[in-house]
Amino acid sequence: MDPAPPTPGRMRRLRRWRPSRRTGIVLGAVAAVLLVLWLLFDWNWFKPPLERAVGAATGRELRIEGDLDVDLGRTITVSAERLRLANAAWSKEPRMGSAERVEIDIAPWPLLALRLRMKEVRAVRPDIRLETAPEGAGGNWVFGDGRAKADPGPPRWRLDRLWIEDGRLRFTDAAQKTDIDIALSSVAPAAREGRDAGSPVRVDGKGHWRGAAFRLEGRAASPLDLADTDTPYRVDLDARAGATRASASGTLTNPFRFQAFDLRMKLSGQDLEDLYPLLGLALPPSPPYALDGRLLRSGDLWRYEGFEGKVGDSDLAGDVKVDVSGARPMFTAQLLSRRLDFDDLAGFLGAPPSTGADETANPAQKAEAARRAASPRLLPDTPYDLAKLNAMDADVRWRAQKIHAPSLPMIEDMDARLLLDTGMLRLEPLNFGVAGGDVRATLRMNARGEPIDTRARIAVRGVELPKLFAQAELAQGAVGRIGGDIVLHGRGNSVAAILGSADGEVGLGMGRGRISNLVMELAGLDIAEALKFLLTQDRQVPIRCAFADFGVEDGLMTSRALAFDTTDTIVVGEGTVSLKDERLDLLLKPRPKDRSLLTLRSPLRVGGTFKDPSFRPDMAALGLRGAIALALGSIAPPAALLATFETGPGEDSDCGGQYAR
Template sequence: MTETPPQTRAKSHPVLIGLGSFLLAIILLIIFWSWDWFVPLVNSRASAILHRKTTIEHLHVALGRVTTIRVENLKIEQPKTFAQEKNLFAESKELAVSVDVWSYLWHRALHIPLIALTDPKADILARKNGENNYTFTEDGKPAPANEKKTDQASSLPDIGELRITNGALHVRHDPLQADMQMGVETTRPEGNNRGSLRLTAKGRYAQQPITARFVGGTVLSFVADKEPYPVDLFVQNGPTTATLKGDVVHPLTLGGARLKLHFAGPDMSLLYPLTGVPIPRTPAYSIAGTLNYARDHIVFKDFEGKMGTSDIGGTIEVNPHEKPMSVQANLHSKQVNLVDLGGFIGAKPNKTKAEEKAEAKSNTVLPDTPINIPKLNAVNAHVTYRGAHIENQKVPLDNIDAEFFVTDGAIDLKRLNFAVGQGTLASSATLKPDGKLFDTTARIDFARIDLSRIMQATADSKAQGIIGGHMTLKAKGNSIASLMAAGNGGLTLVLDQGGDITAILPNVLGLQLANAVLSALGLPSHTDIRCFIADMPLRNGIVSTNTLLLETGEARTLGKGTINFRTNKLDYALTTRSQKPTIASLPGAFHITGPIKSPTVLPGAEILGRAAAATGLGFVFPPLALLPTIQIGVGDKSLCSRAVQEVNTNPAAGIAPGALSHARGSAGKQKVPSSTKTRTVDDKKAASSQNKKTGQKHMTPAEVRAAWEAKLKK
């Protein structure tokens, strides 16, 4: 038997032992290997990157050509600035990520076939001071612009599928006054079905309850940007509802969209929190159109719908990237009711019961809704609007043509024109912000407006005539009422061939007041208005009277007094005199006083005494300087034009016209004929003699009022 030399055994033994030990170590490492050994390293690196404590409980790696990394019980705490919050920033029962290692090694392309989240939860918060918990910086504020990546889309990896199971999201965004709970689910791609993302939301947005449902393409198809991204959205925010359906083309590069938008609600002003575009109050509406967008603007085009009883359509283009936001709107209506546009001039469509009660108690007759300056500062706008046919229960006109600009809070109304038969009601205005007020300049021109066209909606109204003139206003205020209360300017108005007086006054003044005025005037129950002229300046909110003339077939009535828009009160007197010898002299002056909304008609004592007091004969008739306004406004062959010339050359019934006021800006004053002065003196003597003959005694206001009420009851 041959024995192995001892030297040979000794030399081979250490090698075998080393090899065996190495193999044994590998076997033991394979048997007892745990990826959890790397958990502390993963936690440390993730916390440093996210700037908040991040932990996982377990780490699993399945090696292969496509390697899958899976973590359990992922928890991401709130950043330091939100440490007092009870909920975690994010957590997930399981997160799995598959990586195509082969693609990366050979092509240096990072392809991630799958990211899967099981039971993920997130708590997204934003404060009014600009801090939020979803910006991964030290202080929770957005990173400086120079630190942001300019092309985020190009840096994103190629991700095949993002799978979310039973996701829950809480969003509280204080600047938007939003607090919502959201559910998030995805469906898997199958065949031609690329899968979908489904969201549900419930909570509050802009201090209104909100409910939303969204079904779209997967998040990754949005990121991949290779195919049109499908969108199906329903939102109900308070009483406002909106639906959006269609495709978004190249969503990351803003390539465009094919979306149908429909929204409806009781008031368009409620859209401001949703759109950022300030709109005045409106009646209920329902509008649908096509929504498209590009890199620098959003277009809502070819929309049609209803607003109140009016139809509305057109195109609106918004550039949300400009500060303030830029809006271009080209709007039109086939038929519009002016009541539906009331919110655009400070009126209140769809008044609440509380507003109606408050309005009934108020003495203010003009809209006092403040113009919202902060909202105007939120947008620069250019708006054109044309209504082909206007219909209103109180003021039916023919059409409307308007254009205005809003620039840095200032309003420039280029035109607001109404066609009325063969005439035009044209207006323009500028409103420049001055603190909480607007420095306002406005002008309205009346040219040959057919009164019957305006009054035609009134049942059985035979009102007719041609209206001409103009109105100017310069003031500071924040509503129509406040502007008039502080205004300067005036009104010059002519009504030619006005038709039956009983067809006009009840519609203008109201039935009760009109009947009292007609009774006080002593005019026949039916008489034609040949001419009405009003030339009334406005100074610091108070309207005074240069001229107020009402001429009928039987008499002339002259007015004198003030309308105070500061106190909303009237202090006016009217005096009527006969023009024909066959008509008995009509009574003297009577007064209209009290609130503009409900004034009191109270006659002077000479009316009740049936004595024609001669002291009321010194009238101030319309000046010849009004003839150009009359001729342009109603035509140079008008009865008013003849009346002005007649009353200045041959006063009716021997009544002296008195001193004539001169045209604005004229150098001198017109001379009063000496015969006029003589007649005025004789009139005063006659008045004294007449008073002595009749034995008229002075009556107290209470006696006058009682006698007048008794007269009206007869």
């Protein structure tokens, strides 16, 4: 069927919409312009307005020195090359950040609602420099005027994922002598982390923490998470500073302020003293250590909770708190050792620990032990560091349930409390279980001035004689308890200097007991009696009492009363002990209460040094008896025995009531 012919009205409308020649020229010109624009369009034309927009938002100049390009599609990809962002005006470094290339994937539909959703940002060789402000408030990561808006409202942009290739992050805090330089690159998240964890980064860097050099490696959450300062930032890092190593796994809140974190931390090193430049904690020298606990910080309060480990050959567990809100850190600790190796305490005295085959010590301590072994002196002469004693305050309670001391088996346990307040150190109490009894001490060291002024009071109570000399066979079966008091006041910056200048008094005594008769006979060189007990059977001799009373002045101990009284023999003595020169000069005079043949009774001289003491008969007196015996023997040989015959002039001592109990 043929189509209907056009009506007159339709013909008029067709004639009305027929393009004129002018319209055709305009449409052709528009098409030509669009073609030219399509052929000549350059996205770089948008660089100046983009740079101005970023500058207005951040207060920092942004320069795009390379090309700007946009790929349109279901995802819009914006790429820019050689970006440079200016630093804060107060910084000496002109540039805060740069990148060789940045690509941004943008979802197009949110743009219709004037919202920017960035699916992913990929940065190639980004270099970011973060630094704290000179005033200590904030840093160059605070943009604009740093003041929060009254009601900023919900953000109109969102970033889902950040991928870093060959990046670099530097952080500087000049006031804390801290600088960190880290290389970081994004890695695929572990299966356990899930896809929502973002892209964590592999970290490898170095720098200085509080002036001490360190190295750092491990993994951390995506740097994108740093934008939310209220969300914990996950880290798993391993750091080394010299011989000190710390492994931390946990979370940091607002890492750049470093004010809140919860980490599982393993800490190990060659010497706890090495923590002073790192943490500002003036801990005493120690053997190598390894500790594992939970490290937390909330503002100015640090806590190392539930830690366990070893220091030297001793186990150590407990809780530590450090409050840094005051002028000095306040170190508070509750410590427990189930088995304490006694020589691990040597650092408190300025001496190294033992360095035998089964002992733990670092190379420096082994060298110091070798130096001390070659020295003729025994008392530690390493000076205390007054700056460290004034660097922090402390309240430490340390209990040891059992003490391992092969050379001092009579030491059983320990309970000590150390208090340090503006250079005043107190050990109140310092108690040891010793040989079934107690040694209770209080010690005060005033390091507020130089030299250190030290006062010590030591009370010895109920120490059992056989346990005190447990390794001496002749002491087996002995009975008796020793007690006394020691009061000393000295000035000096080392143990040797303090004792070498000490004034005070030393008094020790023992009440009734028993001791081997063989010991007493050998002490007096009574040959006949000693042979009798050696060939037959030793017997116990009752002890009436024993006492030693010394006055101390300028490091010299001078005997005021010295006696050991049994029913068989009384030994009286006199002499001096020099704490300054570490020399002994004592004369002990045995006086038997029985009669004996073949005795060479003579005074016994205790001499030598603390490190190499000597115990020998007074050769002058012994030689006199020998000369008399030889003279008599030349007249009639049996008469020579008269020179060795002891008539027993000894008398009971006046023990008094103090030690007779």
